[in-house]
Amino acid sequence: MNTKIAIQNLNAYYGKEQALKGIEAQIPAGGITVIVGPSGCGKSTLLRCLNRLLEETNGVRVTGQVLLDGEDIYARKADVTEVRTRVGLLAPKPFPLPMSIYDNVSYGRRIHGLEKLERRNGRSLDRKVEQYLRAAGLWDEVKDRLHDPASGLSTGQQQRLCLARALAVEPEVLLCDEPTSALDPISAQRIEEQLKLLSAETTVVIVSHSLRQARRLADHIIFLWMGNLVESGPSAQMFSAPRDERTRAYLYGDIG
Amino acid sequence: MGSTEINRCLSLFISGKKNYIALMKEETLIRPRTHGQRWRLPLPKFGRKRQDQVAGRLMGALTLTAALLAPLMALALLLRALPILRVTPLTDLLTGQDWAPLKGLFGFSPFIVGTFWVTGVGMLIAVPPSLLTAIFLAEYARPRLRSLLIPLIDLLAGIPSVVYGIWGILTIVPFIEKVAAPWASRWLGVLPLFRSENPTGYSVLAGGMVLAVMVFPIIISVAEDVIRAVPQGLREASLALGATRWQTIWHVVLKRAGAGVLAAIVLGFSRAFGETMAVLMVVGNVAKVPNSIFDPAYPLTALIANNYGEMMSIPLYDAALLCAALILLLLVLAFNIASRWVLTRLVRYE
Numbered sequence: 001m002n003t004k005i006a007i008q009n010l011n012a013y014y015g016k017e018q019a020l021k022g023i024e025a026q027i028p029a030g031g032i033t034v035i036v037g038p039s040g041c042g043k044s045t046l047l048r049c050l051n052r053l054l055e056e057t058n059g060v061r062v063t064g065q066v067l068l069d070g071e072d073i074y075a076r077k078a079d080v081t082e083v084r085t086r087v088g089l090l091a092p093k094p095f096p097l098p099m100s101i102y103d104n105v106s107y108g109r110r111i112h113g114l115e116k117l118e119r120r121n122g123r124s125l126d127r128k129v130e131q132y133l134r135a136a137g138l139w140d141e142v143k144d145r146l147h148d149p150a151s152g153l154s155t156g157q158q159q160r161l162c163l164a165r166a167l168a169v170e171p172e173v174l175l176c177d178e179p180t181s182a183l184d185p186i187s188a189q190r191i192e193e194q195l196k197l198l199s200a201e202t203t204v205v206i207v208s209h210s211l212r213q214a215r216r217l218a219d220h221i222i223f224l225w226m227g228n229l230v231e232s233g234p235s236a237q238m239f240s241a242p243r244d245e246r247t248r249a250y251l252y253g254d255i256g
Numbered sequence: 257m258g259s260t261e262i263n264r265c266l267s268l269f270i271s272g273k274k275n276y277i278a279l280m281k282e283e284t285l286i287r288p289r290t291h292g293q294r295w296r297l298p299l300p301k302f303g304r305k306r307q308d309q310v311a312g313r314l315m316g317a318l319t320l321t322a323a324l325l326a327p328l329m330a331l332a333l334l335l336r337a338l339p340i341l342r343v344t345p346l347t348d349l350l351t352g353q354d355w356a357p358l359k360g361l362f363g364f365s366p367f368i369v370g371t372f373w374v375t376g377v378g379m380l381i382a383v384p385p386s387l388l389t390a391i392f393l394a395e396y397a398r399p400r401l402r403s404l405l406i407p408l409i410d411l412l413a414g415i416p417s418v419v420y421g422i423w424g425i426l427t428i429v430p431f432i433e434k435v436a437a438p439w440a441s442r443w444l445g446v447l448p449l450f451r452s453e454n455p456t457g458y459s460v461l462a463g464g465m466v467l468a469v470m471v472f473p474i475i476i477s478v479a480e481d482v483i484r485a486v487p488q489g490l491r492e493a494s495l496a497l498g499a500t501r502w503q504t505i506w507h508v509v510l511k512r513a514g515a516g517v518l519a520a521i522v523l524g525f526s527r528a529f530g531e532t533m534a535v536l537m538v539v540g541n542v543a544k545v546p547n548s549i550f551d552p553a554y555p556l557t558a559l560i561a562n563n564y565g566e567m568m569s570i571p572l573y574d575a576a577l578l579c580a581a582l583i584l585l586l587l588v589l590a591f592n593i594a595s596r597w598v599l600t601r602l603v604r605y606e
Contacts, residue, residue, distance in 0.1 A: 081499070088496065097511075
């Protein structure tokens, strides 16, 4: 099993309050890793450490190492924009950028200067936009109104648009922070299907407060409890034979 | 910032409330207390339905009075301006170049053009640095630095305009006379806009610079509020794609805040357009259309303030000045209507 991300002695503080306490975990390359645990246990904090988005919040301090393909993304010489390009994020609520559907998908490619390369080979940006809208399962619904404002889409469509937008920069890892929590069951199911398909090529890390969702999607589970990592391992083993008492209690609904 | 907030902001501002932002915040923050002993208005005790009715009518009447003030003022100005409008057609007044009250020549063109020159130069100087300052405060400054800097900048808004005028005479005017004008004629003299012959320093540029400093705090604080109101999730959406801070600000934050930023500029413009005292002290007050930023100008506001009450024995002089006031009022009104129209459209297509 190849390790894509290795988390070593990771601590995160909001002011004086410590939200993550010495996390040690491995996220295997490919497949879906689901981070579970009761609310307030640091799931989202951990996730947002993995693309260094946490440091955009005021008063946050992070110590420790996160190795992406063996290189520490918190190293002094690490380029934060490159880290975030390689590690994409799908937020819990959709935030379409204030521009058209087409521009939302092409935004990442444009800011990275990929567009100029693509201009030379004709209409390939159009093809990319189509490709990623299809990958997010949104193409058929928006193909006739690509240049309408993205804010006109429904919430479920907006979330799939955000997925397409994240995919368009071709990340190696896709982080999803409760990606279906704001959605109706049908939209949620669609997002889950797309994530399953994606996990064939991309490493997907999902934060979920739903054990059912974890059961459906996870190849690998990380269980957090009050800022501590309790246990992690292959999904089948975690659900059938948890090693830690707290995991067992959580799985059977006694805590959380 | 939706169109209603922008409109509130505009109307609070136009009504002359200096701390319109604080007022807006109060309106949203103050909630009636529901615990403890309630304080009652010492009203005569008649039935509470009657009380409700009286209160409603009283407040309605007050609101109506306030709403009618501006139209009534315009009407009064129009009536007082009628004598001159009967003698000279409005188009002649607006395009007339000569101002010679003793000969009965009342051409407003130099004053109208002068108003636009001074306001325009002031806004050109004020807008870029104030927007960059607002962006710095909202996006780059840490909370502690921000809470230190904003009160300092807001201080500028509280300085009386006559003080700005004196500052202009003592600092800006000599600077233009001794440094800016000679330098500009030597290096940029090929352009008529920067040419100057025998400058005194009392000029369009001096008026514009003083106005710019007066307008800074307005544009900065409104724009900063608007930019900070952009949801953090939107910034993170852009940053999470590997965008730099500046790309995020330029492509996402400013795009989302665009209408509000424009409203900030509009507020600044309205303030600059009607400003009288500070401008008339430094602008030179020569009734001629300026050709260069170093030429003196004579804005409408200065014309009225300098002359009303003097030489009133000259026929039609009184009517001419009130006609100037009416023109000023209509220009501000037209500008406000136009900007609101643009703003509501911008908000709709956001």
